[in-house]
Amino acid sequence: MATRSAKTRTGAAAGLAAVLLASCGSPSERAQEEGGDGGALTTLRVGATPVPHAEILEFVDDELAAEAGLALDVVVFTDYNQPNAALAEGELDANYYQTLPFLEEYLAGNPDTALSYLSDVHLEAFGIYSDEVSDLEALPEGARIGLPNDTSNMGRALDLLADHGVIALADDAGTTPALDDVATAGAELVPVEAAQLPRSLQDLDAAVVNGNYALEADLPATANVLAWEATEGNPYANGLVVRTGNRADRHLLQLDELLHSEEVRAFMERRWAGIVIPVGMEEP
Incomplete structure (x- = not known):
């Protein structure tokens, strides 16, 4: 400096x-x-x-x-x-x-x-985005859902999916859950490098995307937002x-x-x- x-x-x-x-x-x-x-x-x-x-x-x-x-x-x-x-x-x-x-x-x-x-x-706020689906209830059985592949952001994405009933986490999952902590899932969870998630959305049914990368790709305006992460106490x-x-x-x-x-x-x-x-x- x-x-x-x-x-x-x-x-x-x-x-x-x-x-x-x-x-x-x-x-x-x-x-x-x-x-x-x-x-x-x-x-x-x-x-x-x-x-x-x-x-x-x-x-x-x-x-x-x-x-x-x-x-x-x-x-x-x-x-x-x-x-x-x-x-x-x-x-x-x-x-x-x-x-x-x-x-x-x-x-x-x-x-x-x-x-x-x-x-x-x-x-x-993290969001669940989709190009094709307009509502979480409309996600097909076995839907391919992308999520960040680094530990802290993956845990955050899994919590969001669990909060909205897409998956269920084990009782002992802790504050930063991993894929091994997923007890039940009606979807295929696909880890992707966080920066690549917006461009990978075309090959997925949905994706949980970090806020900064969603903004860069203008996803809030161009894709369907299926759910937002809670902000209180986040x-x-x-x-x-x-x-x-x-x-x-x-x-x-x-x-x-x-x-x-x-x-x-x-x-x-x-x-x-x-x-x-x-x-x-x-x-x-």
Whole structure:
């Protein structure tokens, strides 16, 4: 990261190939070293998936960041696999695309990685979508239903299907059920990489799709929504993630504060009413 007044947008393929941060200090330390109090903006390099995360960050950059002394360099990723590795390796200062359960799953598989989740910002309700069927009751016996293939999102999808009676889970399934926990199913459950689910829908009777990928593919407008995930008490909000050693850095905390602002709440509600739901923010 550097302190500068210019704002940039960087795609993951070009940005990660071209930029490796030269210093390893916190954003505040690097800003101080480079004269960050002299009027320049402190640039935070933040990884995000395109919708809604990158759009939210771009709104913050355009409307709020400069007044807080920040500029955001938004690095866009099209899958869930790269942003945590890029953050851990110092190529990013933060990322914004994941839930706390997803981060915990990642850290369990990468025990030497020290990343921390700051706070909930928004919730994207999972939906059950279909190109052909217009009602859950109309799903044929043995219907092929796609669901995300990573542990936390698969568990979330299975809970949604169980809540709507498509499947039944074993009594001891726990908070993150897996396919082995399905006690009864009148459908064939097909694990698919989350980002591929919208384009796989044409080959399936239905699919449980993550909110961000559904928005990217415009599924709420172009496909039939058979059911929505409940939002009350939902543990799958999305938030800002940083390296653990930087979790008290004032610039990163400033960014987290901006993400919880009334302006960002209003932007989410205006842009994605009922689909991207602000959380962890005071009502205006």
